[in-house]
Amino acid sequence: MKGAVTVESKRVLxxxxxxxxxxxxxxGCQCYFGYPITPQNELIAYxxxxxxxxxxxxxxxxxxxxxxxxxxxxSLAGARAMTSSSSPGISLKQxxxxxxxxxxxxxxxxxxxxxxxxxxxxxxxxxxYFQATKGGGHGDYHIIVLAPASVQEMHDMTFQAFDLADxxxxxxxxxxxxxxxxxxxxIRLQEGPAPIPPAKxxxxxxxxxxAPQCIRSLFLEEGALxxxxxxxxECYRRIAAADTKLEETHTADCEWLIAAWGTCGRIGKGAxxxxxxxxxxAGLIRPLTLWPFPYERLARxxxxxxxxxxxxxxxxxxxxxxxxxxxxxxxVHFSGYPGGRVPTVSDVFNALTALVRQ
Amino acid sequence: MKTTKSGYRRPASLTKAPMHYCAGCGHSTAHxxxxxxxxxxxxxxxxxxxxxxxxxxxxxxxxKCDIAEAAHGRTPxxxxxxxxxxxxxxxxxxxxxxxxxxxxxxETIHAANRGEQxxxxxxxxxxxxxxxxxxxPTTLVGQVTATSPSGRESATMGGPLRxxxxxxxxxxxxxxxxxxxxxxxxxxxxxxxxxxxxxAQVEGRGYSFVEILSACPTxxxxxxxxxxxxxxxxxxxxxxxxxxxxxxxxxxx
Ligand SMILES: Cc1ncc(C[n+]2csc(CCOP(=O)(O)OP(=O)(O)O)c2C)c(N)n1
Ligand code: SF4
Numbered sequence: 001m002k003g004a005v006t007v008e009s010k011r012v013l014x015x016x017x018x019x020x021x022x023x024x025x026x027x028g029c030q031c032y033f034g035y036p037i038t039p040q041n042e043l044i045a046y047x048x049x050x051x052x053x054x055x056x057x058x059x060x061x062x063x064x065x066x067x068x069x070x071x072x073x074x075s076l077a078g079a080r081a082m083t084s085s086s087s088p089g090i091s092l093k094q095x096x097x098x099x100x101x102x103x104x105x106x107x108x109x110x111x112x113x114x115x116x117x118x119x120x121x122x123x124x125x126x127x128x129y130f131q132a133t134k135g136g137g138h139g140d141y142h143i144i145v146l147a148p149a150s151v152q153e154m155h156d157m158t159f160q161a162f163d164l165a166d167x168x169x170x171x172x173x174x175x176x177x178x179x180x181x182x183x184x185x186x187i188r189l190q191e192g193p194a195p196i197p198p199a200k201x202x203x204x205x206x207x208x209x210x211a212p213q214c215i216r217s218l219f220l221e222e223g224a225l226x227x228x229x230x231x232x233x234e235c236y237r238r239i240a241a242a243d244t245k246l247e248e249t250h251t252a253d254c255e256w257l258i259a260a261w262g263t264c265g266r267i268g269k270g271a272x273x274x275x276x277x278x279x280x281x282a283g284l285i286r287p288l289t290l291w292p293f294p295y296e297r298l299a300r301x302x303x304x305x306x307x308x309x310x311x312x313x314x315x316x317x318x319x320x321x322x323x324x325x326x327x328x329x330x331x332v333h334f335s336g337y338p339g340g341r342v343p344t345v346s347d348v349f350n351a352l353t354a355l356v357r358q
Numbered sequence: 359m360k361t362t363k364s365g366y367r368r369p370a371s372l373t374k375a376p377m378h379y380c381a382g383c384g385h386s387t388a389h390x391x392x393x394x395x396x397x398x399x400x401x402x403x404x405x406x407x408x409x410x411x412x413x414x415x416x417x418x419x420x421x422k423c424d425i426a427e428a429a430h431g432r433t434p435x436x437x438x439x440x441x442x443x444x445x446x447x448x449x450x451x452x453x454x455x456x457x458x459x460x461x462x463x464x465e466t467i468h469a470a471n472r473g474e475q476x477x478x479x480x481x482x483x484x485x486x487x488x489x490x491x492x493x494x495p496t497t498l499v500g501q502v503t504a505t506s507p508s509g510r511e512s513a514t515m516g517g518p519l520r521x522x523x524x525x526x527x528x529x530x531x532x533x534x535x536x537x538x539x540x541x542x543x544x545x546x547x548x549x550x551x552x553x554x555x556x557x558a559q560v561e562g563r564g565y566s567f568v569e570i571l572s573a574c575p576t577x578x579x580x581x582x583x584x585x586x587x588x589x590x591x592x593x594x595x596x597x598x599x600x601x602x603x604x605x606x607x608x609x610x611x
Contacts, residue, residue, distance in 0.1 A: 063464060072429075072439060077447075206444075
């Protein structure tokens with residue numbers, strides 16, 4: 001791993017984008033297809049340099065439509081495959097993500113979010129929560145969505161994403177933002193041999209010694225699509241039961257709960273610590289999986305606290321899931337930063353104390 | 359191969375499923391020729407095809423090899439992903455003119471330009487068959503379709519895209535040929551072109567492209583026989599039948 005600065009014996013200084021790229025290589029990603037866009041350019045450049053050096057496939061595709069379709073091809077051939085982009089490019093990838101979901105193909109997709117809608121700006125944002133967690137493309141499907149708040153998590157979640165994708169035969173998205181993607185932090189790299197992917201008897205590798213197979217999302221036979229969609233939903237239920245992940249800080253006795261994800265979750269943690277130092281019983285819930293969403297845990301916490309504060313770099317997207325979970329048991333307030341501005345610990349602390357004073 | 363009493367031989371790589379194609383449709387013949395080539399080169403067990411969105415979307419019912427179904431037009435990009443992941447397999451895409459020359463034009467050109475080691479089989483029937491006979495990028499000037507009811511008018515709708523000529527401007531392609539399924543000789547020529555294209559891939563020579571002028575009697579609004587005349591006549595006039603690129607060398611620049 002040339003170019004990285006070794007900080008201590010086992011820690012290296014990297015950007016989140018590079019950390020994700022290195023994690024993919026360590027997880028055994030065999031094929032990467034991308035198209036340049038800020039703020040994820042360090043990722044594609046890292047892959048361009050390192051994938052061929054490992055004897056793996058790197059293609060700069062002609063568009064995000066093509067890149068995700070190449071991922072589709074590599075995945076259906078049994079390879080571990082990944083693409084990365086930022087918001088406008090992820091919109092184009094929705095076509096392929098829907099086909100991946102329909103064909104039950106594993107894939108890893110990294111979205112280093114920037115401001116939107118349209119071209120927006122190139123600052124950090126969390127405006128793609130709805131798109132990532134509610135389907136994004138056409139049809140009745142979900143993908144697993146992981147939300148890193150640090151360079152270390154960018155690395156670890158990308159590494160885990162390949163196993164999750166293979167285990168459930170589902171696309172997994174890392175929903176990061178420009179802040180997490182571009183900042184540098186010292187991290188510990190995933191060590192040891194690359195995980196061994198499960199056998200993929202469904203993959204198209206040529207029909208030697210077996211009957212020909214096909215991978216498709218078209219089901220014209222009577223009742224076939226309904227059956228297929230119900231099977232997908234069953235898979236989603238299994239994922240929700242086994243792999244809903246969250247981080248809690250000071251929730252055991254908290255009366256005021258901040259709910260935030262990714263970068264905002266990290267800032268929210270700072271605000272909780274500041275509030276605790278002043279005797280305010282604040283706590284934080286930070287979903288690590290945005291889909292599946294921790295509805296049950298939030299429902300229980302909602303019944304416990306006096307009020308909730310949702311903080312996001314958007315106009316209120318996870319807010320809707322929090323409200324759904326809490327279901328009116330307690331007031332849910334919102335602090336939003338939709339234009340590329342990253343809130344400070346003081347911003348969130350002030351919003352929280354305003355609630356407490358109310 | 360099995361020979362029936364009528365003399366028709368079904369290639370081993372063709373299933374027994376009755377085809378859903380209309381009477382006189384070029385897809386049926388093209389499938390059969392493709393299956394024969396897979397048989398003759400003995401590659402069906404290491405071949406992965408990519409079916410388009412179009413009338414041939416159900417190709418996996420008919421061809422006895424692994425087949426994937428791509429999103430409309432992304433067919434060569436999907437083929438690229440497969441071939442790069444499994445370089446020792448034979449990978450082909452099979453596409454109509456809407457899939458290849460309209461919505462998937464970028465994927466078509468860039469796969470060719472990268473010299474992907476795949477074979478692209480292009481069925482040019484000048485119309486969108488599956489969706490009801492709308493105008494295609496290859497619709498002839500004056501041709502009446504559902505979306506050019508007064509005939510295609512080049513001033514506002516553009517003229518027919520000549521894909522072989524277009525791809526022949528690129529450096530990387532190894533083999534480019536246009537053939538016509540309009541006659542017995544045309545069938546033989548098509549088979550030969552497909553065989554050359556797949557042979558090139560077997561030998562790892564590079565990107566190969568076969569455009570097949572093909573009848574769609576339903577949306578030509580002609581009988582199957584009249585449709586063959588249209589393919590060999592007006593279509594072949596617009597789309598000259600010839601080898602454009604052989605062993606990486608442009609023959610008709
Ligand atoms: C994204 C998208 N747009 C449009 C369609 C509808 N559609 C299905 S097939 C087709 C055109 C098929 O025509 P062609 O590629 O020429 O193949 P043919 O049916 O003539 O063999 C279209 C527009 C689709 N399935 N997906
Ligand atoms: S509509 Fe045209 S292309 Fe489609 S099956 Fe019928 S004849 Fe063939």
